[in-house]
Structures are given as C-alpha cells and as structure tokens.
Amino acid sequence: MGKTGLRKVAIVGAGITKFMRRSLETGKELSYEASRMALDSCGLRLKDIDCVTLGTAPDAFDGVHMKGEYLSDGAGAWRKPYVRNYVGGGTGVFAPIHGWFHIASGMFDTCLVVCEEKMSSCHPHPQGAFLTIFDHTTEQPLYPTLIWIFALEMNRYMQTYGLTKKDIALVSVKNKHNALDHPAAQIAQEITVEDVLNSETLAWPVNRLDISPASDGAAAIILASEDVAKRLTDKPVWIDGVGFNLDTAYWATKDLYYPRYVEKAARMAYDMAGIKEPHKEINIAEPYDPFDYKELHHMEGLMLCPRGKAAEFTASGATQRTGSMPICPSGGALGVGNPIAATGLMKIMEIFWQLRGEAGKRQVPGDPRVGLAQAWGDLMQVGTVVVMRR
Amino acid sequence: MTKKVAIAGVGYSGFRSVSPDVSYREMIFEAAVKAYMDAGVEPKDIDSFITATEDFIEGYSIADEYTPDQLGAVLKSVHTVTGDFIHALNVGCMMILTNAFNVVAIESHCKASNLVTPTEIVSFGLDPVLNRPLNETPYFVAGLDMNRYMYETGTTKEHCAKVVVKNKANALLNPYAAYGAKIEVSDVLDSQQVSYPLNKLDISPHADGAVVVVLASDEVVNSLTNKPVWIKGMGWCNDAPSLETREWGDAVYARLSAEMAYKMAKISCPRKEIDFVEINDEFSYKELQHLEALKLCQKGEAKDLINTGCTSINGCLPVNPSGGSLGVGHLFEASGAQKVLELVLQIRGTAGERQIKNANTGLALAWRGIPSTSGAVVILGKE
Secondary structure, eight states: OOOTTOOOEEEEEEEEOOOBSSOSSOHHHHHHHHHHHHHHHTTOOGGGOOEEEEEOOOHHHHTOTTHHHHHTTTTTOTTSOEEEEEBTBTHHHHHHHHHHHHHHTTSOSEEEEEEEEEOTTSSSOGGGGGTTSSOTTTTGGGOOOHHHHHHHHHHHHHHHHTOOHHHHHHHHHHHHHHGGGOTTOSSOOOOOHHHHHHSOEEETTEEGGGBOOOOEEEEEEEEEEHHHHHHHOSSOEEEEEEEEEEOOSOGGGSOTTSOHHHHHHHHHHHHHHTOSOHHHHOOEEEOOOSBHHHHHHHHHHTTSSOTTOHHHHHHTTTTSTTSSSOBOTTOHHHHTOOOHHHHHHHHHHHHHHHHHTOOGGGOOSSOOOEEEEEEEETTTTEEEEEEEEO | OOOOEEEEEEEEEEEESOOTTSOHHHHHHHHHHHHHHHHTOOGGGOOEEEEEOOHHHHTSTTGGGGSSGGGTOTTBEEEEESSOHHHHHHHHHHHHHTTSOSEEEEEEEEEGGGOSOHHHHHHTTSOTTTTGGGOOOTHHHHHHHHHHHHHHHTOOHHHHHHHHHHHHHHHHTOTTOSOOOOOOHHHHHHSOEEETTEEGGGBOOBOEEEEEEEEEEHHHHHHHOSOOEEEEEEEEEEOOOSTTTSOTTOOHHHHHHHHHHHHHHTOSOHHHHOOEEEEOOSBHHHHHHHHHHTTSSOTTOHHHHHHTTTTSTTSSSOBOTTOHHHHHOBOGGGHHHHHHHHHHHHHHTOOGGGOOTTOOEEEEEEEOOTTOOEEEEEEEEOO
C-alpha cells in the first residue's frame, strides 16, 4: 500500500439523536434529526453537501428490504450520490472511513455520513434478527444466540488470563457512570460492581449489566476536504489514519482470547497516521464496548496496553476520565446505549468533541491531541479503526 | 484527476436458472480464481476487497460475515456495499484514487434459485407504513411507471416487446446467458398480465451466478496485464425513495448518474462518443427509458431506435449485446456485474459471436429495482 499523497480529510460537524428503547420517530426521521443537527453545527445546508454515505446494520431490525434505499431521503440523499456501506457491528466506525474514501479520492469536497439504527421495530426482541447470522448448515440447527457465543468468548478471555467477573464488571460501572454526563444517554446510572455481579445471569459468565441495551438512535457527521474545512472552522479534527479488517466467517476455528482482526485494523490505521507507539501517542480512545469484557479485549487488540493487562490497567483507574488514558469517556455502548451503527459514529463524535475541547462535563483534562475510535462486529470477525488528530 | 484506474481481470461463474450442484460460496470461489488468474494476481497481492450484497436476498442477517473466505480475503481489509455491483466498483475506484490502495477486488453474486418467496422479498422494500399494507404485488410499481412512460413518450407495448425479442435473440449468441430464445412480439403480448401494462415476458427472470473484477491503479496495472480496460467515468445517484414524491415515467437517477460520469470522462456528446451500452433492462420498458435518461437519444426517441434496429448488435448503437437481464437473467445486486463483464469482454474483443465492431468505449448502467430510485453508471474504454 502506498501512503504518499493522501488528501487530508477533516470532521467539521456532528449531530446525534437521543438513544432510547422505543422511539416514536421512524428510522427516516431519526436520520433526518441527526443530519440536520450535524449540518447546523457547522453552518452548512444540504445543498452544500456533495455526497452522502449511510451506515446501518442488518435490514432485519427495521424489517425493510434495501433499508439503505428506504432511509435515503431522511439521510439527505435526495438527488445526490449515495452509497450504503456495511460491516455488521463495525459499521459505525466504517461509515466515516467510507466518507474518507469519497473525499480523499478527490471526487468530492463535502460528505454527510449518517448512521441509523431502529432496533425496537423488531418484535418481540431485536435478538430475533440475530438468529439468522449463523451458518445455515453447521450452526443454525443448534439454535445459537449472540449472547451464548459472546459468553464463550468472555469465558475464554477470563480463563486465558485468570481474570474474574469482578475485574470485568469495573468497566460497566465506569461507563454507566460516564454516561451520566451524556445528554443522549439511555441507561446512564450509578452502580457498583456488586450490582453487576448480582444482576440476572443470561448465559454464564454474562450478566444483564455486562451488556449494552437494544436502542433506537441516529448520528451524523460532516466530512470536508482541507480547503473547505479551513473555511468552515478554526478547529477541524483531521482523520489521520483508517483501518479495517475482516477475519474468517468460521469463528469456531480460531482462538477467541485475542481479536487479531482488531490488531490488523489498528496497524493499518497507525501505519497511515505514522503512529509507532500507540500506548504513548494516543491520548484518548473509544473502543467498542457492547459487552464490558469487549472494552478490555479491544484495548489489547488496539495495543493500548499489553495482552492480558487491560483489566489491571482499568483497576488502576488509568481509564477513568481523569486517568492517564481515558477510555470511553462518553459512557460507551454500555452507558449511552447501543443502536449498533449509530454507536460507532457516536464514538467518533465523542473523540471529535473531546479533541476540540467541546465535550462539556465529559471533557477530559490534559488537552488531548490524538484520539481513536474503534468498532467491531459480525461473527467476532471485523475491526474498524479511525485515528483522529487536532 | 491524474491517477487512473483500470480493470485488470474479470472472472465469472454461471449464469444459470438453477444451480443445485454448487453453493453460492463455491460459485464465488470459481469466479474469484478465474479473475485472479486473468489479472495475474494472488490474494496476497490484493489490498482490499468489496462485496455488493443485500441481507434479505442472501437469507442471512449480516450477510457480509460470509464474504471473506472464498475470496481469499481472510484477515484483509474487506467491506460490503449494500448496493449494485457498479456502486461497489465505483467505491473501489475511489479507494485506489485515495493512494492508499493499489489493487482492489470487487465481488457480487446471486443465488436467486434459493429464494422461496422472491416476490415477497421485493415487497419488503416498500414503505412499511404507507405502501406495504396495500398488499399488492410489488410489480405494480413497475406497471405504473411503465404506463406513465408510455403515455409521455407515445411508446406502445409492441415497442417494449421488441426489446424482449432483441435481447433474448442476443442471448442465443452468448454462452453464459440462461434465457436466450427465439420469440415473437406476439409471444410477449400474449403472455400473462402481471400488472398492467406489464406482462410476464416483459420481466426478466432470475438467474444464479457470481462475478469478480480486479481493479488496479495505473502504476501497477501494466505489470499485471497487457489488456487493461480503463475506467473513464463513474457516477451514481438516488432520487426520491417514496412512491408518493417521485417523478413517474422519468429515470432521474440514471440522468444524474450519467451526467456525473460524462463530466468525469469529458464526454460532451454521448451518442457520438459511446460505441455501445449495457444498461438495466429488468423490465423491457426500462431499456427504452434508460436510453433517453442517458441522453443517448431524445425523450420519446428510443422507440424509433428499437423499431429501426439501431440497438441490435449490428446497429449503430448496440444496446445489451449480452442479452441483458432479459436474456442472461436478472441477478439482483450482481446485475450490474454482468453488464461490466460484458463491457470488458467486448472492449477486449473476446466476445465471440456477439462481438461488436469498434467496441472502444462502453457504458454500463445499473438500477436497483423495485421500489428504489438508485442508479449507478460506469464508462469503460480501451485507452
């Protein structure tokens, strides 16, 4: 891969809806609200937008075939070049990468990136949409659910490094606390490690409070080329590196203790951003945390701490907002909520606001300059990483 | 734009009305192996992969899980575009233009014979609140559009039927086409009515198959192949998704996509500068409507082109020499892939019996089908 001559791309605006269990708005309306807020935040109008890219996870949530087409007018794509991109749960951080393709290629100068998820239209529970993600011959006859396979992964991770459920519950406590300061948050609350351990067991070792909720919500950002960005804002946040990587669909053939696809995606992004020592050069990170153990798992994959040491690092307080490396200062999926694709973009937005010093009560001290957002998805398979710099 | 992108290799599997002997993954594997051999690459030489697919057609939620293995793309940068193959191809070109990638492989496939209820799946594309409760066959959308188009342009059902006759005859010359046939205009007019004025033979039947295309930047393509086919222009666009607000009878998405592609290719007079086209003909009238939207003729003139034989293989503007979707079979997201494949074979001069003379510059147009207003265009050329 050549790295020379990459055109610079900046994030100049962001918008988000409240994340909630059952929104009265349709998916189109959620997309509209987030897009409108993103446009207003940087003083642009829809006519200033050259192209639109949309990220949203499975069609089965909304029960609409070609969901991208259905959402297109809500996402501002009427009579504009429009593509929907998709890498399962990793979509939220992949969508800005897709937007980066549009602008870094020189084809467009401004791009609206929208992510939407409306999980509540799936009855009786959005988990139903996951029944058909498994191989039709080798796995579906066993009636697996997502929580079972992540229980396998969590267990394997705990056994490999001798971790306890208590070590992992600290992540849930931290993120739900952080989310108390996030205006879009769905399940922010003050809880203790005991609350997590005493919550209902869903599939051992996963308890209810280890998991993010099902949510409805949308998020949007505006990307711009260098000259346009400098005209629009004094504080552009540059996309310095992008990475994405997909592992085999045959997840049962690999050791689940370590997400090697996240490492590969991170290396691709670090390489592009010229980052040699991520644990020193990254000031703040938003790894994907749909389950509390995933935050630890991903910190190791992202090489922000040595393998097996993420729990220790968390227990030391280093990942708190006031710590040496704040992790999920937004409150993450565990606190703000998890409308899958929109969560990934919410993480991008959090880094955007933190690097601009606009995160309000959530602002981390120390004037962060380099941040990272990451998402993960499919059958424990895909990693997507964006490195941002002020 | 100084950097250029070329198609270094193509491979396909199919196209057949049924394929009980192979899984879709095996079809993709076959297409990928052929494409990589054609391009002189191995999976390790490919920087990134894109698959164009839709969940409901696949029968999987999150279908992109099953994309990497058969492409040799495990632990590589892979993503899915839920659009037509031509959307994915255009994204692949953009990836190369960023300078971060040199070789990108694009895949799309269709295993329609696995679908027990294809019509109901199309219905699931309709607005769940306003349109789906009407419980009509989704083909009413095409019927309404066809009726409006015929009214505005003076086109008749006979003109549309002639498109079917031409494309199925072209397909007889095409060894990879599933639905070649020698039929008469009356056969189309006498076939079962689906949603007035659309008859059964006006609708392209589904087929199974897979296509893989390898894209490369101008810096590396000459070291891979001596027969590159260059991307001259690309465009894509959406119009109103809701039935209530769109302009019926007019393919706005195709016009805007083409305008973008012509601008990039510096084409000012498409009729003179484009030698042949492979355009969406999921429904017979769409070929005529799209010809006008692409500015290859005036509005209302397409019926004269089909009447005079101008759009046949030996005519002045060959349209769908492969047989199009009506002759090859409709491949859902892979429909555009079949069109790009035909452009490459024709421009290389390897299209056999259906070879067009002077096939230097060709255009492919995809439309995503009912109920979308989403189109994508790519223009390919020898230089």
